[in-house]
Amino acid sequence: MSMSMSRRGFLGLALAGATAAGLAACGGEGGGAAGAGKGGADLSRKLRLPTYTPAKIPTPDLPIDAGQDPSYLKYPEQLVRSVPAPPGDGSRITALTQTWDVAPPGADKSAYLQELGKRLNAQWDMNIVVGEGYPDKFNAIIASDDLPDLVWFPPNQGLQRVPELLEAKFHDLTPHLAGDAIKKYPNLANLGDVAWKSAVTNGKIFGVAVSYSRFGQVYLVNQDFWRPVGGIGFTGADDFFQKSVQLLDAKRNRYVLEPAYVNHVHMFSQWYGAPNTWRLTGGKLVHQYETPEYQAALEFAVKCFKAGLFWPDATLATTKEKVANGQLGAYVESFPGFYNDARTQKYELGAIVPFAATPDAKPVYNAGLGSVGFTAISKKADPKRVEMLLNVLNFMAAPFGTEENQLVNYGVEGVHFTRKDGELTFTDRGAAEVPATQQPISFVIGSPSAIYLPGKPEGTRLIHDFETKVAPMLQERVTTGHFSDTFTTKGGELSTMGSDMVVDVVTGRKPLSAWQGFVKKWMDRGGAAMKAEYEASIARG
Amino acid sequence: MERPTVAGRALKTAVLTAIVLAVLYPFGLAVGTSLTGRAESVANGGGYVLLPAHPTLEAYRLILSGGAVTRAVLTSVGITLCGTALSLLCTVFLGYALSRRGMLGGRPILMMVLATFLFTPGMIPTYLMVKELGMLNTYQSVIVPVLVNAFNVVVVRAFFQGLPDELFEAARMDGAGEWRMMWRIAIPLSKAVIAVVGLFYAVGYWNSWFSALLYIDDHDKHPIQLVLRQYIFRGGAAQGTDVAIVRDLPTASVQMAVLVIALVPILLAYPFLQKYFTKGVLTGAIKG
């Protein structure tokens, strides 16, 4: 009775855990700018990215000398006011966005939205798509030409011809944002140049970058699990393997690795010093699949699988519970997922810092994109409105420690949260209104990462400590901000091809010896074209 | 009917018991898990629990608090009732007409219906049509675009065709037209299939969420399945925000509570329909 089957969009449900945690956090291929598109490479030209100008924020409690996110053990006493006057013009601002949370209460019932409206002098009106339906709704709205003021462009979601779409329907914001022009919008100037790279298309800035952690995936553990072998310091891949085997107890359903094979290979590849997707040497690119380092990581994963270290079923919806009760040893999370677990998990959380797999390996830590897409402004807005909208986004992008940020993230004191001993606590009303409203906002406009976990200073320390340790081995993605036509037309397919093969090899369905053949096929199917296009783009600067 | 043999009965009982257990056990798991609290779920590795030691209604409280779910249930009940009624009318009308042999244009119309079983129009053209008709953001938008299902038309038509022709002939002698024959003969004798098709439609409307996602922006108008999906996603959400509430509920129990909530109305409605397709309608008397 196939008629009653709905097949659309179920993916989010199936993979809720994976997708929700972080779009930009996938370990494999993905992660290029959505803006890269057909013809984009040709048109790409020299562009001055917005000048990074750090905003004034309260002094962090922990050092930021190595490029760590500003970290606060307690909520700052003195907040900064970053926007002196309400930026709006009293009109209604519409935005298309998504949420993975429940729908927030409407403006008539929400004290949060009412206060935000007052402070903005504008009505903030979001069309919020629930979960995985975003690309469908996006395309339907584009096709019907009912564009709201602000449209969020997600990365990696199979949106085609983005450059032409942007040229046709959205404002080129380059004059407003490039170089020093951005100084008019100090909170936007504070977003950092890594984030802005993804908002560039055809050599123009077509949107405001949606800021997201620039740290990538993290290998998380329950410290109690590893205590019998002396914790999570490892001298090499063999040491990790030996200790894992020691902890394995299949008869009592106790395993070491969650079954997300591709993510584990990504973690292992950092120990062997594989590139962050691409390696650039002398203007030439090498894909990670081609490198001996990645293959060594793969081989190590095969060894782990053979030893039975992975949870025996390939999908597992209850990883966190199994880690909590000691049935699982290690799992991979996105960086915001790290925040979340540091705040919510009751076990003693730990993060494995990449180490040298072999004595001559040079361990790395792969950076994330620093953004989760960008938000473009519809051409229906006239030039004056564009400036107003940018001013409103500037308000919403205010960094941690400002009054504006407090409003966006916590709501109104006394109504949504209370302050006691330097900690903020949500009231019932706050708990019902704020997170559900803030999440869809965070896809339209974000603020740079800052670490503050209410009531969990030890979590803040843990994250800060991890950032301090991985900062020296941070490996950026060399292709960020560069364009490949093939990536947009074939990226999703190539990525699936890669992850299918990795899973097949790790689980022993295909021998390691088949890898070289696969790489050749992968190159023929588009990998080589992607490489050439990126090389050309990089050569142009 | 004479009694079956003892061995036969024993075998039957065994088979049926096995089937019922194979079905009931997972549902026991679903209900049990929905009543499981955090500590117990963690101790259990997050897996399904048949009989929680300390049952709690926490998952239900979480989902039902705030009134969004209650409102969505009412919305869905309304959509399901209206939609099913409209769909049934259109389907029975069409199925009846097509079951009459020799009807003018009957064959082309039947072919036209059958073709819809094979192809699917794209999402965007359908969206544009809904928009063109001014139905965006209305309850109609989740009913009208899926009003008639070719499969159901074909099924209803086949049942009508199976009715003895003598009945219609007799009615025609009495001067009855097609309209009257449909209401007086075809429909009363086909309650079973109408109940079945009605159930198909009702379940379709009750379970649908994608049309609402696409056509209805106003979250206050969203049906139950779309709202419940949010509770399932919510477990994994960690995007962006620096603040999240410490949610003390295991994903599995919320997921199962969602399942139970969505199932209750169907369980309640089923017995009313069931009586139509469990007893015979044609007796020798009618057949004459």
Added chain:
Amino acid sequence: MVVSTAAPATEVQVGARPQRRTLRDRLRRDWTLLLLCLPGVLYFVVFFYVPLLGNVIAFKDYAPFLGIDGSPWVGLENFVMLLEEPEFWTAVGNTLQITALQLLLYFPAPIALALLLNSLVGNRVKRLVQTVVYLPHFLSWVVVVAMFQQVIGGAGTITTFLAAHDVTIGNLMADPELFKLMATAQVIWKDTGWGTIIFLAAITAIDVSQYEAAAIDGADWKRRLWHVTLPGIRPVIIMLLILRLGDILSVGFEQMVLQRDAVGAEASEVIDTYIYYHGVINGDWGMSTAAGLMKGLIGAALIYAANKLAHRFGEQGIYR
């Protein structure tokens, strides 16, 4: 559906006059019926045929913001792209194998269960069993797969229990060889009960007097089953079989994706997942539409052939 199943349908015409009538006469005769068709036909035109015109994007390089008119023609490129990859043919092979297994193992299951239920004497047991068996249909695939995993997966209850007693059965859910059977078993578990409903309805349409007549003739339950019940629901069985053939190239997309990692793409790639991973995921509307058109055409051909075959056996089929 009833006694007259074997009788050729053309025997009885509405109005029982075989000679040609004028259009006017027929209009006058059939206007009620045409009016009855109107709402349904209108629906199909507005929400099926008009939007279906959009399927020309199978021959275009479509982008939503350009619209259908604005997108450039690419001829058969979308079809060629689909057909030239060897993986596509693996997917076709898997799809056909799974459908074949389903036709063989799943399709008869609801019929058997309906007959079994029908043979129950006690009405209360009958209703109870019925109420229970249709439930799994309402579980999403995520839950179904998770439940199978919880019982027979690598860390499943049975697997662990056996392992504790030193019996290794391996992970039945991660065996590519077993996968197609496993997928069929999942469908059987999920939808058998739900599938019985339509057959139970068909059984109610059987004239009770036939059973009485058979009983008088001294037929035991086996013969009644064989000579009354089965022939009574045969037209429905055949109709559903033909409709299923029209849908032969679609098998549970969601079910396959959920188990892709466990058994690998080679065992679980079906046409719908192929289209997803090679078209939809890249935002390639043209290719997915092209695939849909092809599936529809093949389905149409199969329905046509199956219907013809049914006629040859003296059955109604789904149309004449």
